[in-house]
Amino acid sequence: MSEILENIKDRNPGEPEFHQAAEEVIDAIKPVLDKNPKYRKHKIIERMLEPERVVSFRVTWMDDNGEIQINRGYRVQMNSAIGPYKGGLRFHPSVYPGILKFLAFEQIFKNALTGLPMGGGKGGSDFNPKGKSDAEVMRFCQNFFIEMTRHIGHRVDVPAGDIGVGAREIGYMFGTHKRLTNEFTGVLTGKGVGWGGSLMRTEATGYGLIYFAQNMLEHKDDSMEDKVCLISGSGNVAQHAIEKILHMGGKPVTASDSSGYIYDEEGITQEKLDFIKDLKNNKRGRIKEYVDEYSSAEYHENKDDEEFNPLWDIKADCAFPCATQNEVNLKDAENMVKNGVKLIGEGANMPLIKDAIDHVLENDVLYSPGKASNAGGVATSGIEMMQNYLGSYFTSEEVDNRLKNIMKDIHENCLSAAEEYGHKDNYMIGANISGFIKVADAMIAQGVI
Numbered sequence: 001m002s003e004i005l006e007n008i009k010d011r012n013p014g015e016p017e018f019h020q021a022a023e024e025v026i027d028a029i030k031p032v033l034d035k036n037p038k039y040r041k042h043k044i045i046e047r048m049l050e051p052e053r054v055v056s057f058r059v060t061w062m063d064d065n066g067e068i069q070i071n072r073g074y075r076v077q078m079n080s081a082i083g084p085y086k087g088g089l090r091f092h093p094s095v096y097p098g099i100l101k102f103l104a105f106e107q108i109f110k111n112a113l114t115g116l117p118m119g120g121g122k123g124g125s126d127f128n129p130k131g132k133s134d135a136e137v138m139r140f141c142q143n144f145f146i147e148m149t150r151h152i153g154h155r156v157d158v159p160a161g162d163i164g165v166g167a168r169e170i171g172y173m174f175g176t177h178k179r180l181t182n183e184f185t186g187v188l189t190g191k192g193v194g195w196g197g198s199l200m201r202t203e204a205t206g207y208g209l210i211y212f213a214q215n216m217l218e219h220k221d222d223s224m225e226d227k228v229c230l231i232s233g234s235g236n237v238a239q240h241a242i243e244k245i246l247h248m249g250g251k252p253v254t255a256s257d258s259s260g261y262i263y264d265e266e267g268i269t270q271e272k273l274d275f276i277k278d279l280k281n282n283k284r285g286r287i288k289e290y291v292d293e294y295s296s297a298e299y300h301e302n303k304d305d306e307e308f309n310p311l312w313d314i315k316a317d318c319a320f321p322c323a324t325q326n327e328v329n330l331k332d333a334e335n336m337v338k339n340g341v342k343l344i345g346e347g348a349n350m351p352l353i354k355d356a357i358d359h360v361l362e363n364d365v366l367y368s369p370g371k372a373s374n375a376g377g378v379a380t381s382g383i384e385m386m387q388n389y390l391g392s393y394f395t396s397e398e399v400d401n402r403l404k405n406i407m408k409d410i411h412e413n414c415l416s417a418a419e420e421y422g423h424k425d426n427y428m429i430g431a432n433i434s435g436f437i438k439v440a441d442a443m444i445a446q447g448v449i
C-alpha cells in the first residue's frame with residue numbers, strides 16, 4: 001500500500017493537500033483491499049487517484065481601472081463512475097491544481113455517500129473576490145464561464161459554489177452559460193430560488209452538519225441541547241451551522257474569518273447571527289465588526305507567529321471547523337481534548353491535519369470527517385438537479401426532510417461499515433470504506449476504461 005502513496009507523490013509533486021487526502025483514504029480502505037483482492041487486481045484506488053480529465057485555462061478580464069487582469073481557471077473531472085461530475089467552484093488566491101485535486105478526490109466518496117447519482121469534480125480559480133466591485137466580479141465570472149461552458153453540462157458536469165462562490169457568482173455564471181448555449185438547464189446548482197434553484201440549498205451544508213452531529217450524539221444517548229459550540233468561519237457553512245445549533249437548543253459562541261475570530265461568551269443568538277449574515281453576505285465586511293455591535297464579545301486578531309489557534313482553546317462541548325483545509329493542527333486538537341470537547345464535526349473539507357485526527361480518535365472524541373458530515377450541501381445540490389430534471393419545485397419541508405434522511409443514512413452507513421471492518425464508532429474509516437466500495441464496484445462493472 002505504501003508504494004501506491006509513494007507513486008502518487010512522485011506523479012503529483014508539490015501537491016501536499018492531494019497527498020494528504022490520498023493517504024487518509026488509502027490507510028482507511030486497507031482492510032477492504034486485504035479482504036477483497038478484486039479491488040487490487042482492478043487497480044481501483046490507483047485509477048481513482050488519476051483524474052479522468054483536468055482542464056486548465058486562462059481567464060482574462062478588465063478591472064474597473066481599465067487594467068487587464070489574468071487569472072487561471074480549472075476544472076478537475078475526477079470520477080464519473082456513478083454519475084455526472086459534481087462539485088463546487090472555489091475562488092481563492094490559494095487555488096492551484098493540488099487543492100482542486102484533493103477536493104475533487106474527497107468529492108468522489110462524499111457524493112457516493114449521499115446515495116444520489118453524482119460523480120466527483122471540483123474547479124475554480126486563483127481569482128480573489130475580496131475587495132472587488134460587483135462589476136469586476138461579474139466580468140470575471142463571465143470570462144471564466146466563456147471557457148468553462150464547453151466542458152460542463154447538466155448530464156456531464158454540474159458545478160456549484162464553494163469558498164468565494166455564492167449566490168451572486170452562481171447567478172453571473174449561469175447567465176453566461178445560458179447566453180452561450182441558448183438553453184435553460186440545471187447546469188449549475190445553488191441557483192436562486194425562482195430561477196431553478198432549490199429551497200434550502202443555501203442552508204443545506206450547515207444544517208446537514210448539525211443533523212449529523214445530532215445523530216452522533218443520539219448514538220451516545222445525548223443531544224445538542226445546551227452544548228457550547230465552537231465554530232470557525234463565518235461564510236455559508238458556518239452561518240447555517242450556527243443557525244441549526246440554535247434550533248436544537250445549543251449555544252454557539254465563536255465565528256471567524258481569515259483575519260481573526262470573535263468569542264461571545266453569552267452566545268450568538270438568532271439576532272446576532274442575522275447581523276453576521278448581513279455583514280458577510282451583503283456588506284462583505286469583516287467579522288471584527290461584530291464587537292462594535294455587541295459588547296458581550298471579544299475579538300482576537302490572528303498573529304503570524306501563533307503556533308495554535310486560540311479559538312480552539314476555549315472551553316466547549318463541540319467544535320465545528322467550517323473555514324478551510326488544515327485549519328486545526330495537533331496543538332489545537334490537544335487543546336480541544338484538554339478542554340473537554342466531546343464532538344468534532346467537520347463542516348469544511350479536510351480541516352484537521354492527520355496528526356490532529358489521530359489525537360482526537362485516540363482520546364475517544366466523536367469525530368466526523370467532512371466527506372460525511374458536510375455532504376448535506378452536495379446532497380441538496382443533487383435534490384436541485386432532481387427538481388430541474390422534473391421541471392418542478394419541492395417545498396422547503398420536502399427538501400429538509402430529504403436532507404435529514406440522507407444525513408441519517410450516511411450516519412448509519414458510516415457506523416455499519418466501520419463496525420464490519422473492526423473499527424467501531426470510527427466515522428472516518430466508515431465513511432471512506434462505504435464511499436469507496438460503491439464507486440469501486442461501479443468501476444469494475446464498467447470495465448477497464
Ligand code: NDP
Pocket residue numbers: 161162163164165166205233234235236237238256257258259322323324325347348349374375377378
Ligand atoms: P465561504 O466563502 O462562504 O466562507 C469561507 C469562510 O472561511 C470565510 O469566513 C473565510 O474568511 C474563511 N476562510 C476561507 N479561507 C480561509 C483561510 N485560508 N484561512 C482562514 N479562514 C479562511 O465558503 P463556505 O462556507 O462555502 O466554505 C467553507 C468550507 O466548507 C470550505 O472548506 C468548503 O470547501 C466547505 N464546504 C462548503 C460547502 C458549501 O455548500 N458551500 C459544502 C461542503 C463543504 P475570509 O472571508 O476572511 O476569507
Ligand code: 2IT
Pocket residue numbers: 086087088089110158159160161162189349374375377378379381
Ligand atoms: O465541497 C462541497 O461538497 C461543495 N462545495 C458543494 C458541492 C456541490 O456540488 O453542491
